[in-house]
Amino acid sequence: MSRIKSFWQQRSLKFWLASGLVMTIAPVCLLAVLGYLRFHSEIVQPLVAVTEEQSQVLQPLNQIEINLWDVSRAVVDYAATGQRGYADSYVEHRDLIDQAFVRLEQAVAGQPLLEQDVRQALADWRAVTGDSEQVLGLPSRMMDASRSQPLLAFEDDIDRLGHDLGKLFEDVRLANEASHRRALVAITRFDQLALAALLLSVVFGVLGLWIINRSLIDSMNRLSDGAMKFADGDPDHRIEVRIPYELAGVAETFNTMRSKILLQQRELETAAITDSLTGLHNRRHFDRMLAQECLRAERFGQPLALVLCDIDHFKKFNDNYGHQNGDRVLKAVSEALHDAVRQVDVVCRYGGEEFAVILPNCDREQAGEAAERLRQTMAALSVQLADGQTVAISGSFGVAIQSDQDTDPETLIRRADDALYDSKRHGRDRVTLAAATEVT
Numbered sequence: 001m002s003r004i005k006s007f008w009q010q011r012s013l014k015f016w017l018a019s020g021l022v023m024t025i026a027p028v029c030l031l032a033v034l035g036y037l038r039f040h041s042e043i044v045q046p047l048v049a050v051t052e053e054q055s056q057v058l059q060p061l062n063q064i065e066i067n068l069w070d071v072s073r074a075v076v077d078y079a080a081t082g083q084r085g086y087a088d089s090y091v092e093h094r095d096l097i098d099q100a101f102v103r104l105e106q107a108v109a110g111q112p113l114l115e116q117d118v119r120q121a122l123a124d125w126r127a128v129t130g131d132s133e134q135v136l137g138l139p140s141r142m143m144d145a146s147r148s149q150p151l152l153a154f155e156d157d158i159d160r161l162g163h164d165l166g167k168l169f170e171d172v173r174l175a176n177e178a179s180h181r182r183a184l185v186a187i188t189r190f191d192q193l194a195l196a197a198l199l200l201s202v203v204f205g206v207l208g209l210w211i212i213n214r215s216l217i218d219s220m221n222r223l224s225d226g227a228m229k230f231a232d233g234d235p236d237h238r239i240e241v242r243i244p245y246e247l248a249g250v251a252e253t254f255n256t257m258r259s260k261i262l263l264q265q266r267e268l269e270t271a272a273i274t275d276s277l278t279g280l281h282n283r284r285h286f287d288r289m290l291a292q293e294c295l296r297a298e299r300f301g302q303p304l305a306l307v308l309c310d311i312d313h314f315k316k317f318n319d320n321y322g323h324q325n326g327d328r329v330l331k332a333v334s335e336a337l338h339d340a341v342r343q344v345d346v347v348c349r350y351g352g353e354e355f356a357v358i359l360p361n362c363d364r365e366q367a368g369e370a371a372e373r374l375r376q377t378m379a380a381l382s383v384q385l386a387d388g389q390t391v392a393i394s395g396s397f398g399v400a401i402q403s404d405q406d407t408d409p410e411t412l413i414r415r416a417d418d419a420l421y422d423s424k425r426h427g428r429d430r431v432t433l434a435a436a437t438e439v440t
Helices: 001-010 013-083 084-107 112-137 143-188 190-233 245-272 283-300 315-319 322-337 364-379 409-425
Strands: 304-311 346-351 354-360 382-384 390-393 395-401 431-434
Touching: 013 084, 013 112, 013 143, 013 315, 084 112, 084 190, 143 354, 283 304, 283 322, 283 346, 283 354, 304 315, 304 322, 304 364, 304 409, 315 322, 315 395, 322 354, 322 364, 354 364, 364 395, 395 409, 409 431
Parallel strands: 395 431
Antiparallel strands: 304 354, 304 395, 346 354, 382 390
16 A cells, blocks of 8 residues: 555656546546547548549649749840859759659540640640750850740740649649638538537647646756756757746756856866966967868968967077066067958967968968068067066067978978078078978
8 A cells, every 4th residue: 555655656747637637638638539530431531542642633733833944044144144054953853844744644644634734734845945945955055046036935824834733733723722621521521510629628728737837847848958058068048938937047047057058168168278367378289279270271272371370589588688578578579460460360379489370272472571561660660668668579580381292280480590590690580481492
């Protein structure tokens, strides 16, 4: 006895709601089944048979209309441009229409009125294909007198075919209406009172189920599914619950919590790839972006350039003016470099007083010009120190282009670093490009 009691006590709210509803609507379901059996035998089956016959006619007829538009467009566009691609498109859609006519003739067999409509439409289609092939056979790209006559005939035949297809649609519609009238006559044989009672019972039963499901079960499922999706790593899923208000409050609390977690996560991700002093991307982000750009450049055959920049005599500057003023210089240089590149370029603080600029889809000449522009920008920069004194700075630049032989990031960095070293060795405040023989 205690085990039975324990069993019922452990049943969920869904179970009790579902059990009560099943017991309530069982008589309605029985009545519905009996009515369905009679309805299916006297109404549904005849209608299904008619519908299948109509579908066999309408499907190829719809395909003809759809492809006829493409045929018309292909012929007219070819007449205007002379491009052979439109002729190929015409052939493709012409074949589809031919196939559809074959199916249409089979579908209307035994229906004299529709057979006559199909024969007339098919004759017009043959006229359209004849005119089309005349237009497509003319080599001139521009419209001229020799082409205008076949094109006008083509348009007339298209209009005539469209009219015939419309008539065929109308005849099919009339046949369909006759079938529905016969079905309506059969429906009137049902007992109106019993049918009304059945419909009302079903409607109210379905409405009750919908209200319970919508207000309670569905809301609970949304809360549960939303929590599971968030736990499984879907941060963009938002729980939408409006009724009842208790569950709506729970959903809103969860959404608020999710938004705060996502905001904190984005802030952490931004901090992980950002240099705290300059606001530029840091070395970690540079390594990841350079590897991605190297793969992209190799895959799509696009050039890729890397610029390494070093502030001239920065260590001596720190010794003379202090690290705080050195930070001022780093911030000023970072802002100037960021403002002087394209939106697709990636500027990073490579380390210390050294910066890196990734230039996607940039060849040797363009990379040299970009590096020279950055050098001039840095040379024109005046930095105001903490004591109000203004100092000028300069930078040395090394440029390397990814080659077909060396596509790995390490090689590109090494070659750019060697070019940067040459700039320093030859007097600084200059741009040096890696040897042209190493790039394509």
